[in-house]
Amino acid sequence: FLGGGVLPALLQSSNPSGRSPQHHLKPRSPAMAPPFLFPFFRSTLASSSSSPLTKLGSSSQQCARYLLQGNGASPSRSVSGWWSHVSVAPRDPILGVTSAFLADPHPSKVNVGVGAYRNDEGKPIVLESVREAERLIAGRELMEYLPMGGSVLFCELAVKLAYGDSADAIKENRVASIQSLSGTGSVRLFADFVKRFYPDSVAFMPVPTWSNHINVFRDAHVQQHTYRYYLESSRGLDFHGLLEDLKNAPERSFVLLHACAHNPTGVDPTIEQWKEISKVMKEKSHFPFFDMAYQGFATGDTERDNQAVRLFLAEGHQLACAQSFAKSMGLYGQRIGCLSVVCNNTSEAVAVKSQLEYIARPMYSSPPVHGSLIVSTILNNPDLKLLWYREVKEMADRIINMRTALRKHLEDLGSKHSWRHITDQIGMFCYSGLTPEQVDRLTTEFHIYMTRNGRISMAGVTSQNVKYLASAIHEVTRD
Numbered sequence: 001f002l003g004g005g006v007l008p009a010l011l012q013s014s015n016p017s018g019r020s021p022q023h024h025l026k027p028r029s030p031a032m033a034p035p036f037l038f039p040f041f042r043s044t045l046a047s048s049s050s051s052p053l054t055k056l057g058s059s060s061q062q063c064a065r066y067l068l069q070g071n072g073a074s075p076s077r078s079v080s081g082w083w084s085h086v087s088v089a090p091r092d093p094i095l096g097v098t099s100a101f102l103a104d105p106h107p108s109k110v111n112v113g114v115g116a117y118r119n120d121e122g123k124p125i126v127l128e129s130v131r132e133a134e135r136l137i138a139g140r141e142l143m144e145y146l147p148m149g150g151s152v153l154f155c156e157l158a159v160k161l162a163y164g165d166s167a168d169a170i171k172e173n174r175v176a177s178i179q180s181l182s183g184t185g186s187v188r189l190f191a192d193f194v195k196r197f198y199p200d201s202v203a204f205m206p207v208p209t210w211s212n213h214i215n216v217f218r219d220a221h222v223q224q225h226t227y228r229y230y231l232e233s234s235r236g237l238d239f240h241g242l243l244e245d246l247k248n249a250p251e252r253s254f255v256l257l258h259a260c261a262h263n264p265t266g267v268d269p270t271i272e273q274w275k276e277i278s279k280v281m282k283e284k285s286h287f288p289f290f291d292m293a294y295q296g297f298a299t300g301d302t303e304r305d306n307q308a309v310r311l312f313l314a315e316g317h318q319l320a321c322a323q324s325f326a327k328s329m330g331l332y333g334q335r336i337g338c339l340s341v342v343c344n345n346t347s348e349a350v351a352v353k354s355q356l357e358y359i360a361r362p363m364y365s366s367p368p369v370h371g372s373l374i375v376s377t378i379l380n381n382p383d384l385k386l387l388w389y390r391e392v393k394e395m396a397d398r399i400i401n402m403r404t405a406l407r408k409h410l411e412d413l414g415s416k417h418s419w420r421h422i423t424d425q426i427g428m429f430c431y432s433g434l435t436p437e438q439v440d441r442l443t444t445e446f447h448i449y450m451t452r453n454g455r456i457s458m459a460g461v462t463s464q465n466v467k468y469l470a471s472a473i474h475e476v477t478r479d
Contacts, residue, residue, distance in 0.1 A: 093211065093451050101449040109447040110469060112460035115263075115428065116332055117297075117395055120462045127330050129388040133377035141373060146366045148357040150179020150338075154372040157379040158338035161302060162292060162321050164310050169342045176353035177340035178360065179367045183293045183324030184212060186339040190289060190320055191220035192359050193341075193352075194254055203254040203289075204246070206230075208453070210263045213256060213291070225249070230265045235421035235433050237267050243280055252285045259292035259321070260305040261427025264455040268298070268426055274308045278315050288312055288319040296328045298427045300393035300400075318342045325375050327428065328392055336371030399428060402461040406430075409470030417477055430456040438476040446472040 097113030119125050149155070155177040159170060169175050180186040194201055203222050205213055206229035217224050227249070228241030246255065257277075262268055269277060281288060290309050296302040303310075312319055323338040325331045339356065343349040360366075378384045407422040422430055434442070434454035442448040448469060450456055461469060 097449050097451055100443070104447055104449075106447040108468065109449070110460065110465050111449045112456045112458075112469070113450045114457055114460055117327065117330060117428070117459045118462070120398060120464075122460070122462050122464070125330060127388065127391045129378050129384050129391055130329060130331070130374055132384055132387070133374045133381075136377055136381075137370075137373050141369070143369060146179070146369055146372070148178075148361050148366050149353060150367045151369075151372040151376060153380070154179055154336075154376045155338055155340075157376055158323055158325075159340050161295065161379060162306055162309060162323055162338075162340065163313060163342075164303070164306070167310070167313055169313060173346045174343045174349050175340050176343055176349040176356065177338055178353060178356045179372055180322075180337040180339045180360075181364065181367060182326055182335045182337040183291060183322050184216065184337075185335065185364075185367075186322030186324070186337045187213065187291060188216045188220065189339050189356060189359055189363075190322060190341075191217045191222050192363075193356060195220050195222050196355070196359070198254075201252075201254055202250060203256060204249055204286075205256050206242075206258070206262075208264055209256065209258070210291075222254075225253075227255070229262075230267060230431065232433075235267075235431065236424065237269060237273070239269070239273055239276075243276060246277070246280045246284065246286065249284065249286065252287070254287045254289055255281060256289050256291060257308070259290040259295070259308050261294035261298035261429075263293070263427070264429050264451075264453065265431040266425030266427050266429045267431070269308070271307060271311070274311055278312050278317065281312075282315065282317065288317055290319060290321045292321055293324040294327050294427050295323070296389075296392040297396055297399075300396035302328075302389070302392070313342065318344065325371070329375065329378070329388065331371055331374060334371030334374065335368060336375055399458045402458050402463075402466060403430065405463070405466045406458075406461060406470055409467050410474055413470060413474045415474050415477065416479060428457060428459055430458055432456050432473070434473070434477070441476045442472055446475075448472055 094113060094115060098111065101109060101111040101113070116124065159175050159177050160167075163170060163175070178189070180189055191203070194203065201222065202225055203217050204225050204227050205217070207226045208230060214224065227245035228238045230236075231238035231241070249255070258268070260268055280286075290312075292306065292309065295305045298305045309319070309321060318341075320339065320341045323340070325334075325336045341349075341352050341356070343352055378388050403423045403425070407419045410417075410419045410422075417433075421433070425431065432454040434450075436452040436454075439450055439452045439454055442450070446468075
């Protein structure tokens with residue numbers, strides 16, 4: 001091996017002058033030996049005079065030592081400490097709640113922190129419409145790569161669900177859409193798209209908003225500002241503050257809007273308020289970006305839940321929409337979503353779609369197959385679509401019923417506080433108004449788990465635990 005010239009070739013390639021290794025290599029950047037030679041160099045340098053390297057002479061031994069050291073290694077120890085400067089990442093506040101809950105052995109523990117639907121027994125479910133779609137799909141489809149933009153049929157059906165079948169933008173082929181990795185992936189794609197084509201732009205987020213919105217736009221390096229949304233005193237919408245902040249925002253800003261079932265507050269504008277928001281955004285030439293993770297899940301009516309999006313389209317806005325089918329179809333683990341951008345004309349839509357695909361390519365190349373097949377099968381089959389409508393309404397109705405029950409139990413206990421906001425709010429989450437200290441007491445004294453901002457996932461409330469939850473809340477909120 002050595003006699004064949006491998007080591008001499010290494011010497012020559014890093015020492016074209018022919019001078020000794022010390023003179024040529026030390027003042028320059030370290031030479032890089034192929035890693036597969038490290039064990040050989042170490043063993044031969046450590047061995048007796050019978051080593052093959054000994055026979056090559058002292059200069060070859062010196063070069064071997066240098067090559068090891070130039071690669072950050074030494075003959076006596078291996079490379080270590082590459083990641084010693086890396087600290088543990090902050091715990092996700094939502095996922096941390098679930099971890100703490102699972103570690104608690106108490107028999108009466110309650111988890112109202114999870115952002116996923118549970119039935120009245122506190123169990124996750126798979127919708128019948130999804131099971132039937134899987135039965136129809138099984139064994140009939142190949143597992144080939146999807147295009148970068150995902151399933152064309154899925155995107156067409158998803159956009160119709162979001163905008164309405166009769167939307168002019170759809171009829172005029174002005175919508176650029178691609179399949180994405182659920183709602184989070186949709187938001188990230190759009191944030192990267194904004195940064196690429198409006199690098200100096202500002203994105204406005206409601207206060208509060210889903211914490212991952214902030215993370216996604218931060219990692220996409222999009223400048224962020226906020227607008228007022230939630231009013232603590234009423235536990236409702238700060239409509240005056242919202243309008244004032246949008247009026248004062250720089251023209252042509254990007255504004256993130258929750259289409260329905262605002263997360264984490266459950267506070268949505270009325271249709272009249274949406275009209276005022278649309279008017280102000282039109283006057284300021286702002287770009288609306290809707291995050292619609294709960295269509296159908298909020299009220300049980302998919303058309304009622306997309307009324308804000310349809311209103312903005314009717315009033316001439318170009319907009320973008322991030323869709324997720326995690327909540328509405330229970331496809332949490334399938335990571336299935338759609339990002340759509342309404343453009344000015346067909347050629348613009350073609351260009352925008354190509355750029356979204358271009359962004360997706362180095363990120364994840366192409367999206368998964370199975371989730372898009374499930375959604376497409378349900379939305380494209382009239383019987384399955386009707387079944388899904390019934391099932392999503394049943395989920396929404398259960399959440400609404402639990403809101404009513406929780407409020408009633410608190411009032412029956414004689415609480416001096418107003419709990420009207422529990423039933424005024426909508427969707428999976430209730431912004432309870434509980435302080436971090438009160439939440440801590442719920443956890444330590446009653447084994448009830450939620451995020452410290454007081455957000456209650458109504459999906460975790462059941463007919464079996466609602467009275468216990470109400471009693472605990474009443475206890476920690478006594479004057």
